Amino acid sequence: MRSVYLWVPLALFAFFAGLAAYMLTQEKDQFVESTMIGQPLPEFALDPAYAGLPGAAKADFTGKPRLLNIWASWCLPCIAEAPQLEALQKQGVEIVGIAIRDRPEDVANFLAKYGNPYSRIGSDAISEVQLAIGSSGVPETFVIDGKGVIRYQHIGDIRESDVAKLLAELEKAR
Amino acid sequence: MIAEIGLAALWLAAALAVLQMVSGAAALRTGPAGEANPLAIYARPAAVVQAFLAVLAFLLLLRAFAITDLSLKLVASNSHSMKPLLYKLTGTWGNHEGSMLLWVGVLAASGGLLAGFEKRLPERTMGATLAVQGFVALGFYAFLLLASNPFERLPVPAAEGTGLNPLLQDIGLAIHPPTLYAGYVGLSVAFSLAMGALLTREVNPAFARVMRPWVLGAWVLLTLGITAGSYWAYYELGWGGWWFWDPVENASLMPWLAATALMHSVSVLAARDALRTWTIMLGVLAFSMSMLGTFLVRSGVLTSVHAFAVDPERGAFILGLLGLYIGGAFTIFALRAGAVAEGKRFAALSREGALVFNNVMLSAILAIVLLGTLYPLLTEAFDVRVSVGPPYFNPASAIFAIPMLLVMAVGPLLRWKSDKPARLQFELALIAALVIGVIALVSFFGRFPLLPLLGLGLAAALAVAALLPLKGRKLARVPVATWGMVLAHFGVAVSLFGMACEGAFSEEKLAAVAVGGTEQINDFAVTLDAVTPVAGPNWTAIEASLAVRQDGGEPVILTPQARNFWSPPQSTSESALLTKWNGQLYVVIGNQAEDGRWQIRIWWKPFVTFIWYGGLLIGLGGILAVAGRVKVDVTRRRAASKGDQRRADLEALGAAAPQPAE
Secondary structure (H helix, E strand, C coil): CHHHHCCHHHHHHHHHHHHHHHHHHCCCCCCCCCCCCCCECCCCECCECCCCCCCCEHHHCCCCCEEEEEECCCCHHHHHHHHHHHHHHHCCCCEEEEEECCCHHHHHHHHHHHCCCEEEEEEECCCHHHHHCCCCCCCEEEEECCCCEEEEEEECCCCHHHHHHHHHHHHHCC | CHHHHHHHHHHHHHHHHHHHHHHHHHCCCCCCCCCCCHHHHHHHHHHHHHHHHHHHHHHHHHHHHHCCCCCEHHHHHHCCCCCCHHHHHHHHHCCHHHHHHHHHHHHHHHHHHHHHHCCCCCHHHHHHHHHHHHHHHHHHHHHHHHHCCCCCECCCCCCCCCCCCHHHCCHHHHHHHHHHHHHHHHHHHHHHHHHHHHHHCCCCHHHHHHHHHHHHHHHHHHHHHHHHHHHHHHHHCCCCCCCCCCHHHHHHHHHHHHHHHHHHHHHHHHHHCCCHHHHHHHHHHHHHHHHHHHHHHHHCCCCCCCCCCCCHHHHHHHHHHHHHHHHHHHHHHHHHHHHCCCCCCCCCCCHHHHHHHHHHHHHHHHHHHHHHHHHHHHHHCCCCCCCCCHHHHHHHHHHHHHHHHHHHHHHHHCCCCCCCHHHHHHHHHHHHHHHHHHHHHHHHHCCCCHHHHHHHHHHHHHHHHHHHHHCCCCHHHCCHHHHHHHHHHHHHHHHHHHHHHHHHHCEEEEEEECCCCEEEECCEEEEEEEEEEEECCCEEEEEEEEEEEECCCCCEEECCEEEEEECCEEEEEECEEEEECCEEEEEEEEEECCCCCEEEEEEEEECCCHHHHHHHHHHHHHHHHHHHHHHHHHHHHHHHHHHHHHHHHHHHHHHHCCCCCC
16 A cells, blocks of 8 residues: 555656646747727826827827827837838828837937837826736737727737738727 | 867766766676676766866856856857956856856766765665766756757857846845755755665665765755845845745745755654655655756746746756656655665654654645646646735645644654653743743734734744753753754744744835935834936946934935846846844835926835844754764764774784783
8 A cells, every 4th residue: 555655756746747848838928918908098198208299198099090009219129110110100000109208308319210100109107008008018009999999909019020910900990 | 269178078077977877877786796896986986077077167167257258159148348257257157058057067066075075875875876966967968068058159259248137236146046056956966865775775874874964055055045045036126025935936945845854854864763765755855846946947837027048948858857857766766665664663742753743744835835836837738827926825834834833842852752741841831821922912012914923923932942952951062963953943933033023013105205305114214315317337327315314313324226227228126225133124216206206115124134134043053063963973983993993903913912811
């Protein structure tokens, strides 16, 4: 009887090793999706992030679907996604920006250097709006439909391969 | 050239590990007349030379980091010519490849020490032990050489390095990981010894006495490593907590729990020849936990606040090694442990009984922590994401920790083999009175959470009980190892007191303060004097200057910073601490609000420092225990060699002169 117990550690270990091996082969999804998808935008009205463009408010999201881009001048992936945002804008997409914890002069420098695809940019100095819409980092991009409802969330920088997906989501939100 | 020599040294060391393994295994096969196998003589020298080569390889990598040799991929991606020299050096093990090289360096060094100096074990057991040690080392050499070569050259040398994670540019990093690593490796020696003894069925007190210093040493290093790591997380992360039940923290706690149980179990085996199977089992378990920790940390199967360079392929490699060693060990255990003769018996109420009880409790806590750590992995297999935190760990581990602490207070007072409760009436009454008295007293002053309250009562009782074994003894005659036990148990009480106070009496304040504004916390008035930008060698920061006045006394200036590093870009929060004998004031600066006020977070944590003082006392107790054991051992050896000398002299005399009549 005693000898049966001696196999217990091995059995437990085998179970763990099997589980771990299985999990290692699984694609790991690091993104935390916002629970706000399908919900209307929270109330907000942000001051302009710099002198060149108006600020952003919930009231701006009426009539047609728009992109809401959470970014910052201090964020490196935001530089990487700048060309894709420009491409989206050239295809007629209106992009509203929210600059997180930023300064007007830095915002102006960034836009001068990497292009300005935005129609409006609000300044969110304490990440208030960012947290309220369920974004956990920069950059993130949301598709907002004509009624101000959040329809889709893209986490991380927009790569060239993501542009088509975003256009399709915008079309779906119409 | 230097890097190539390092790489060659590693390959040679790996080849010697093969020799050590084969030669050690040969020792198990004796000739028909019982003579030793001729191959067996190579095991010890192979281990010693291997130790030199592995340490050499590590020193060469250290040199490459010291001179920032940017033709090495590892240096280019983890260092920077502008970093202070100290952090260039600590950068050697602040990355995956370098830390694995440190691992095998320490592993080979301890194998060399064992082979060079340990003469007490039967040669067959020693051979089996060295074979296992060589087998373990071989796996890690393979891992280094095939999957994470630290000496890889870049085709074109980099112009500049890409830095080191700024969070890790801290003196804590210089000490914390190498300490933990050395502890893990010490457990690997205990593992090899356990397997060696199991293979030859020589599980006896002599074997336990050989194993004990390794377990004690590893345990001391783990204790100090965890203590340092906890303090580092406390002041560097700026969250004000000292333990987060994060997977990586748990990965270091689990081997410690197993090692604590093993240390007590091996003592029983050495002193009383009992708990043979237990000791072997715990020896395997302790090393399994350190390998499991390495796997969890390096493979990225679990998400943690500690961002290591994770790599599923390397994870698969470590999992393979884990399966080979631990799976193999458990298989041999299942096949062989039944054949190990049962040790001496003892009554339930005895020192052995108390130690067994505590070992079961420690194992239960280990199981709780292991389950909590792996549970997210299990649920994620079914696509459910959970996060297991303090609401599970605290009460679940307390269920077992509380009885364990109570028995720990009584255990050292019990006699070996069997005892009667009547003999300890006074001590038992004292312990019970202290627990109940302190809880009643504290509850009288206010309502506090249950666990910290129990902690305070137990801490008081344990502090007194830890000293009771000294009662009625001549202090100068008490063995050093006993002092070690008293000190370590007292340290547990001190640490527990700190944890309970932090849990019960901490005060926290989050305020937006304008320059010139004052906030009050406990009896401290904190005034924000100024906020200024400052620059360091590779960072810039916003620094707040806070004047702290206690009861209107002289101000002390605290300067918490919010730092921004530029290579790589990352921001960290540098907390500022004001340490008093009865606690710490902990201040962190946050962001500036629209209206120009600054977010300041202030904690008053009474007696929080006792957590780490306790940890140091526990470690010191362990060091005393090692020193005491080694001292006794050396004295014994000297006496034995004197005896041999005398016998040889007598024999020489006997050959010359006729034997005197008895």
